Amino acid sequence: MSLRTNIIIAGVGGQGTVLASKLVARAAMDAGLQVRTSETIGMAQRGGSVVSHLRVSETPIASPLMAPGMADVLIGFEPGEAVRSLGYLRPGGTIVTNAHPVAPVAASPASAIYSGQSMLERLDGCGARLAIVDGDAICAEVGSTKVLNVALLGAAAALGALGFTLEQLENAIRESVRARFVDLNIQALHASARSMSAPA
Amino acid sequence: MGNEAIGLGAIAAGVGVVTGYPGTPSSEILPTIAQRNPGGIHVEWSTNEKVALEVAAGAAYAGARTLVTMKQVGLNVASDPLMSLAYVGVKGGMVIVVADDPGPISSQTEQDTRTFGLFSKLPVFDPASPEEAYAMIGDAFALSERYGTPVLFRPTTRVCHGNAPVEVGESGAPSAPEGFVKDPKWVIFPRLAYQSHLRIEQRLPQIAEEFSDYRFNRLSGSGRLGIATQGISGAYVAEALAALGDAVPEHKLLRVATPHPFPRRMGLEFLEGLDQVLVVEELDPVIERELQRLAGECHIPVNVLGKGSGHVQQAGENSVESVTQALAGFLRVECTPAATCAAAPDIQVAEPPVRPPVLCAGCPHRASFLAVKEAMRKRKAVFGGDIGCYTLGNAKPLDMVDTCLCMGASVTVAQGLHVVEPDKVHFAFIGDSTFFHTGIPGVINAVYNQTPIVLVVLDNSTTAMTGLQPHPGTGETMMGTIASKIDIATVLRGLGVQHIESCDPLQHEASKEAVLRAVEATANGVSALIFEAPCIHVAPSGPRYVINEEACRCNLCVTRLGCPAISRVDGQMRIDDDLCYGCDLCAQMCPFDAIERIAPMEEGR
Numbered sequence: 181m182s183l184r185t186n187i188i189i190a191g192v193g194g195q196g197t198v199l200a201s202k203l204v205a206r207a208a209m210d211a212g213l214q215v216r217t218s219e220t221i222g223m224a225q226r227g228g229s230v231v232s233h234l235r236v237s238e239t240p241i242a243s244p245l246m247a248p249g250m251a252d253v254l255i256g257f258e259p260g261e262a263v264r265s266l267g268y269l270r271p272g273g274t275i276v277t278n279a280h281p282v283a284p285v286a287a288s289p290a291s292a293i294y295s296g297q298s299m300l301e302r303l304d305g306c307g308a309r310l311a312i313v314d315g316d317a318i319c320a321e322v323g324s325t326k327v328l329n330v331a332l333l334g335a336a337a338a339l340g341a342l343g344f345t346l347e348q349l350e351n352a353i354r355e356s357v358r359a360r361f362v363d364l365n366i367q368a369l370h371a372s373a374r375s376m377s378a379p380a
Numbered sequence: 381m382g383n384e385a386i387g388l389g390a391i392a393a394g395v396g397v398v399t400g401y402p403g404t405p406s407s408e409i410l411p412t413i414a415q416r417n418p419g420g421i422h423v424e425w426s427t428n429e430k431v432a433l434e435v436a437a438g439a440a441y442a443g444a445r446t447l448v449t450m451k452q453v454g455l456n457v458a459s460d461p462l463m464s465l466a467y468v469g470v471k472g473g474m475v476i477v478v479a480d481d482p483g484p485i486s487s488q489t490e491q492d493t494r495t496f497g498l499f500s501k502l503p504v505f506d507p508a509s510p511e512e513a514y515a516m517i518g519d520a521f522a523l524s525e526r527y528g529t530p531v532l533f534r535p536t537t538r539v540c541h542g543n544a545p546v547e548v549g550e551s552g553a554p555s556a557p558e559g560f561v562k563d564p565k566w567v568i569f570p571r572l573a574y575q576s577h578l579r580i581e582q583r584l585p586q587i588a589e590e591f592s593d594y595r596f597n598r599l600s601g602s603g604r605l606g607i608a609t610q611g612i613s614g615a616y617v618a619e620a621l622a623a624l625g626d627a628v629p630e631h632k633l634l635r636v637a638t639p640h641p642f643p644r645r646m647g648l649e650f651l652e653g654l655d656q657v658l659v660v661e662e663l664d665p666v667i668e669r670e671l672q673r674l675a676g677e678c679h680i681p682v683n684v685l686g687k688g689s690g691h692v693q694q695a696g697e698n699s700v701e702s703v704t705q706a707l708a709g710f711l712r713v714e715c716t717p718a719a720t721c722a723a724a725p726d727i728q729v730a731e732p733p734v735r736p737p738v739l740c741a742g743c744p745h746r747a748s749f750l751a752v753k754e755a756m757r758k759r760k761a762v763f764g765g766d767i768g769c770y771t772l773g774n775a776k777p778l779d780m781v782d783t784c785l786c787m788g789a790s791v792t793v794a795q796g797l798h799v800v801e802p803d804k805v806h807f808a809f810i811g812d813s814t815f816f817h818t819g820i821p822g823v824i825n826a827v828y829n830q831t832p833i834v835l836v837v838l839d840n841s842t843t844a845m846t847g848l849q850p851h852p853g854t855g856e857t858m859m860g861t862i863a864s865k866i867d868i869a870t871v872l873r874g875l876g877v878q879h880i881e882s883c884d885p886l887q888h889e890a891s892k893e894a895v896l897r898a899v900e901a902t903a904n905g906v907s908a909l910i911f912e913a914p915c916i917h918v919a920p921s922g923p924r925y926v927i928n929e930e931a932c933r934c935n936l937c938v939t940r941l942g943c944p945a946i947s948r949v950d951g952q953m954r955i956d957d958d959l960c961y962g963c964d965l966c967a968q969m970c971p972f973d974a975i976e977r978i979a980p981m982e983e984g985r
Contacts, residue, residue: 185630192735193737194740201543202543204556205543209545214545215543215544215545216542216543216544217542217543217544218538218541218542218543219541219542219543220485220541220735221404221405221486221541222405222485222486222736222846223403223485223486223845224405224485224486224737224740224847225737226738226740226769226772226845227735227738227740227944228735228736228737229735242616242618242619242622243612243615243616243618243619244538244543244612244615245538245616245699245700245702246672246700247623247699247700247701247704247718248701248717248718248720249618249717249718249719249720250700250718253780254721260732260733260735261735263731264732265729266718266720266721267721267722268720269720269721269722270718270719270720270721271719271720273721277418283947283949284733284734284735284737285775285942285943285944285947285955294733298730299730299732301730302730306721306722307721308721325958337845339517339670353485354562367780371906372449
């Protein structure tokens with residue numbers, strides 16, 4: 181069976197999902213693999229739900245978009261958005277999600293009640309391997325709120341879910357991120373990877 | 381990205397002049413060329429698509445290879461020059477990239493530019509992937525020059541915003557154009573139009589014949605069942621056939637990369653011996669109708685199924701899932717839904733919240749809408765919206781966009797409403813880039829016809845929705861030069877607007893007063909209020925704010941502002957530090973002064 185990893189990235193517009201998928205695509209290209217991705221760009225980038233499809237393979241890939249049940253990995257930038265994309269994940273797949281919920285804009289105070297905990301519970305009971313990343317803690321550790329995307333990739337790579345090593349992602353960061361942000365992102369990558377191996 | 385591939389393909393093809401107007405999903409093509417400009421390529425964001433096409437037409441008359449980029453509704457704006465240019469023709473190759481948006485994901489319509497190709501009688505290229513788009517651009521230029529005609533190039537969102545590795549060849553330097561040679565053929569006249577029409581009708585079958593051998597039109601397989609497809613739908617068909625597996629019966633597969641003029645010979649070869657065909661395409665049934673026409677013309681007893689017969693969805697974007705279901709039905713193959721993690725019968729299912737797009741935290745448009753809303757609390761008013769980020773002002777709790785039609789229509793729709801309902805105050809909210817795009821003629825119309833509307837220009841110094849492109853009011857060009865900014869107030873003064881006032885919408889009380897003055901001034905005709913505050917994506921953030929729980933007594937910040945940074949957590953209003961931009965609007969609004977400014981986050985923690 182040849183290597184084939186299908187990844188869904190789900191988040192809220194503005195969280196940095198586009199860069200995350202660009203980094204995986206870069207790592208795949210550097211490794212000489214086939215890759216196809218599809219991003220949500222446009223109106224939804226203004227705080228709406230955004231989903232990226234990423235497909236990496238040794239053999240040619242036809243469609244950038246997946247059908248339900250095709251994804252091996254689901255990376256949630258926000259627990260509720262991870263739940264929304266569960267239909268793409270195959271049973272036994274891996275979920276890597278940020279713990280911190282992003283509240284939707286409330287039309288009324290009553291609709292403002294949104295608990296990330298219920299979303300995490302649902303992720304926990306869905307038949308996938310679940311890894312919860314404390315994105316806030318990692319951002320605080322490296323001193324930037326803009327590294328959530330890299331932190332989630334670091335966790336997924338540490339779990340062996342991406343088919344890429346941390347070193348490969350590190351190289352992709354060096355190639356794709358503006359020079360003055362490279363170190364910050366690499367710190368976040370490793371901080372997050374370490375948090376996966378630490379006892380829960 | 382597919383759009384980058386298109387831009388690089390154009391550079392490789394020796395493009396000399398590139399024009400366009402931003403619009404999702406086409407916006408990244410032109411900046412790619414500007415960034416990778418090997419030197420000598422003129423790149424400009426034009427004020428609108430009609431202007432872009434006409435500038436390119438002039439350059440093409442003089443022999444330069446030209447590329448024009450826009451989204452599908454942009455072609456509606458450019459349709460006047462397009463229809464005539466089809467008759468007049470070009471000397472230098474002209475490729476008009478028009479990106480379609482099935483879904484639609486970020487558009488007003490699901491129109492199909494291939495249908496525009498049929499209407500304008502222009503050849504259409506329809507790439508299926510970023511790789512194909514890269515290679516196809518060169519083919520499109522070659523065909524354009526061979527026949528002296530503009531050519532439409534129609535990627536869809538999943539090609540534009542899909543990423544794949546593309547082998548990039550050497551970039552060709554633009555060849556020196558021959559220059560403009562005076563000739564009666566450049567002047568469209570009725571007699572010339574008749575001759576041109578005749579010439580077009582005569583050459584279309586020739587191009588169709590050429591297309592039957594075109595490398596990206598592909599015919600494969602055998603059997604009595606046929607599948608015809610195009611673009612990204614072809615990729616969905618491939619995935620679907622793989623998923624349906626060994627049970628799939630023998631079939632023919634036709635992929636059409638040049639839907640107009642339809643590759644007739646290849647189409648006939650495809651239809652020969654078939655009993656049934658399923659056509660899978662986005663968005664109009666273009667291939668479906670062409671195949672039906674061929675079958676009718678040539679008396680081929682074949683059933684062509686698709687959108688018309690209800691076998692394929694008539695609206696919306698295709699997906700691997702929808703195509704798999706359609707093909708399973710057509711091929712009579714069992715299709716069991718794939719197991720997923722979505723079904724979780726043994727736990728209580730909590731659904732994620734709906735999350736529509738919203739104005740960003742700190743967006744000055746929110747402040748502008750709020751000032752008008754509060755100033756008009758006791759008046760009957762209609763709030764006309766336009767195309768841009770500020771269309772998102774329609775969401776509750778702002779609820780400040782009563783109409784939205786197309787670029788520039790806020791200004792004109794307000795006039796029509798006023799004619800019928802003169803007792804109400806009619807507002808037209810328009811962004812700075814949209815004002816330059818098609819807003820100005822509407823203002824002239826209102827001034828001339830003495831229709832007293834309140835024009836509210838939301839000037840955030842950029843084209844925010846499509847990715848912060850410069851426009852005439854920003855003073856930057858895509859050639860990296862600085863131009864003098866075109867001042868909106870000066871333009872309005874020149875058009876004869878009597879009352880013009882500029883103010884900072886983030887000064888809430890002052891803004892409300894300015895709104896009242898503008899409304900008052902409609903007694904003397906059109907009045908204009910220019911809300912000037914930069915988009916948060918081009919301006920530095922301010923200090924952070926916290927809600928003092930002791931002083932907090934109401935929830936107006938949540939119920940009135942709709943700011944994504946403010947939410948209610950465990951019964952208490954809270955400001956999210958990561959999202960807050962420090963616009964100060966909530967602090968000004970709070971009746972209990974419970975929102976307090978603190979030091980920037982880095983020091984505050």
